[in-house]
Amino acid sequence: MKIYTNDERKCNIAQAVLKNVIDPEVGLNIVDLGLVYEINFIEDEKVVACLMTLTTEFCPMGESIVEDTTQTLQAAFADYKIEVELTFDPAWSFELVSEEGRLFLGR
Amino acid sequence: MFPNVSNTGSIKTTSYKVVLPFYLYAALSFLVATIMLFISNDAFLSHYFHPHILAITHAMALGWGTMVILGAGHQLVPVLIEGKLYSEKLAYSAFILAAVGIPLLVYGFYTFNMNAPAKWGGRLIVFAVISFLVNIAMSIKHSKGENVHSVFIFTSTIWLLITTLFGLVLVYNFTYDLMPNDSLHYLPLHAHAGMIGWFLLLVIGVGSRLIPLFLISKYTNPKLLWIILLLINGALLLYFTIFYFFQHDGATFIPTSLVLIAVALFIYYCYMAYAKRLRRQVDEQVKISLLSVFMLLLPVILLFTIITLLMNTADEQVNLILTYGFVIFFGWITAIILGMTFKTLPFIAWNKAYRNRSAMSKTPSPKDLFDNNIFKLMGIAYLFGFTSLTIGILFSLQFLLQIGSILLIITAIFYNWNVIKVINHKAIIK
Numbered sequence: 001m002k003i004y005t006n007d008e009r010k011c012n013i014a015q016a017v018l019k020n021v022i023d024p025e026v027g028l029n030i031v032d033l034g035l036v037y038e039i040n041f042i043e044d045e046k047v048v049a050c051l052m053t054l055t056t057e058f059c060p061m062g063e064s065i066v067e068d069t070t071q072t073l074q075a076a077f078a079d080y081k082i083e084v085e086l087t088f089d090p091a092w093s094f095e096l097v098s099e100e101g102r103l104f105l106g107r
Numbered sequence: 108m109f110p111n112v113s114n115t116g117s118i119k120t121t122s123y124k125v126v127l128p129f130y131l132y133a134a135l136s137f138l139v140a141t142i143m144l145f146i147s148n149d150a151f152l153s154h155y156f157h158p159h160i161l162a163i164t165h166a167m168a169l170g171w172g173t174m175v176i177l178g179a180g181h182q183l184v185p186v187l188i189e190g191k192l193y194s195e196k197l198a199y200s201a202f203i204l205a206a207v208g209i210p211l212l213v214y215g216f217y218t219f220n221m222n223a224p225a226k227w228g229g230r231l232i233v234f235a236v237i238s239f240l241v242n243i244a245m246s247i248k249h250s251k252g253e254n255v256h257s258v259f260i261f262t263s264t265i266w267l268l269i270t271t272l273f274g275l276v277l278v279y280n281f282t283y284d285l286m287p288n289d290s291l292h293y294l295p296l297h298a299h300a301g302m303i304g305w306f307l308l309l310v311i312g313v314g315s316r317l318i319p320l321f322l323i324s325k326y327t328n329p330k331l332l333w334i335i336l337l338l339i340n341g342a343l344l345l346y347f348t349i350f351y352f353f354q355h356d357g358a359t360f361i362p363t364s365l366v367l368i369a370v371a372l373f374i375y376y377c378y379m380a381y382a383k384r385l386r387r388q389v390d391e392q393v394k395i396s397l398l399s400v401f402m403l404l405l406p407v408i409l410l411f412t413i414i415t416l417l418m419n420t421a422d423e424q425v426n427l428i429l430t431y432g433f434v435i436f437f438g439w440i441t442a443i444i445l446g447m448t449f450k451t452l453p454f455i456a457w458n459k460a461y462r463n464r465s466a467m468s469k470t471p472s473p474k475d476l477f478d479n480n481i482f483k484l485m486g487i488a489y490l491f492g493f494t495s496l497t498i499g500i501l502f503s504l505q506f507l508l509q510i511g512s513i514l515l516i517i518t519a520i521f522y523n524w525n526v527i528k529v530i531n532h533k534a535i536i537k
Binding site: 022024025026027038055056057058059061063064067093094097105106 | 120131182183185186189197316321323325371385386387388422454458461462473
């Protein structure tokens, strides 16, 4: 899935580090799982705004995944303030999973 | 790109400190119950109202089944009702009251001392249930909105309160003539309010949320779940009415049929969630939990057989009734707990150990927190132990009762081993 961004170069770095954030239940990283919708860089405020979702709104690991995402982005963009926002509109669906992710899930 | 985004926020999980004591207590109760089963297995050659059978049943129903469900219930409240647990203090009080009350009640039954130990045990258990009920009701009141899963959990807790209050009345009935008949007469009401009203409703309410979650399935069908809820509550109310006003064994076919339809619909729900799953591979813990859903059919079929035989013969069908109770507590309820513990507990321990670490460091996954080989051995010991005991009770074969109870002690030891391993897990960061 293509992640919407206003800065392709920095978004590539963010994507690369976010591949280390694993959904513990699925065992797959959040990028290939298609959980990350947008990563925008607001330069004048020094903010990284990440918009993401979870496989289900009631995911018991949701809090942990969001914290994990925040800390990972903070480590990669130390000068920025990280703002991770959750959305369930649109809801996550299997169509958002990458080719690598589909192979991992055996589909 | 996504013009209608809305921030819904993340659900707040319940602290592990509240939940872990319930799991640990339940694990130890299971071990104690299997040891009691081994020591007293000759009781299964007698009547189901034998003091030792009453003690084992209550150790299983309250110490094992109810305590682990209360623990998981507190943990899963945010997932089930889409809101935060109202009070952790109420959760602690539910634990302490039940933890003291259960051994007192079990001791009272085991020694058939229906005075202070059984009465205090019963009272404390009722207060524990009230604590849980208030906590659930207030959590639902402060949550986003009512859903079918929250109605399941609330209704089942009401039935648990009815069961424990009625149980306490039955304990008093041994020493005071509170009821027109003896306590044995009312045992079916107390037992079915607990088994169907509490366990079945709660397991369906929780399972219908967790099974699609663990299978990563998009299947939902609230309408079907509402029908199941109505069928089970309708069946129980009908059963109580028949018991009090008609006293006709044949009439109990109607509520039993309603429960059978509800179980069949739940099996259909689980099948649809399984068929529409995104994850191809299903892990062992979910397989055992799915197996337990099919194991539900066993007691329902036995119940139909018991009713038919009671209508056509003068025999009390003691062996069949004993087997019926056994397959519910040691079969269906135990199977679902053995499976679901290792789906829920590792997540709690994982969150406790790793929630504040960065993803840049490698961490084990929740399923790595327990020993999978021990888990498999536990499953094998359980399957053979359960089968051996079921045949032993049905045909009064003591050697099978002895073999089966030893295998269940082994099952409980393996279960405790893994539970303690998960709870004691310390963060390993590479």
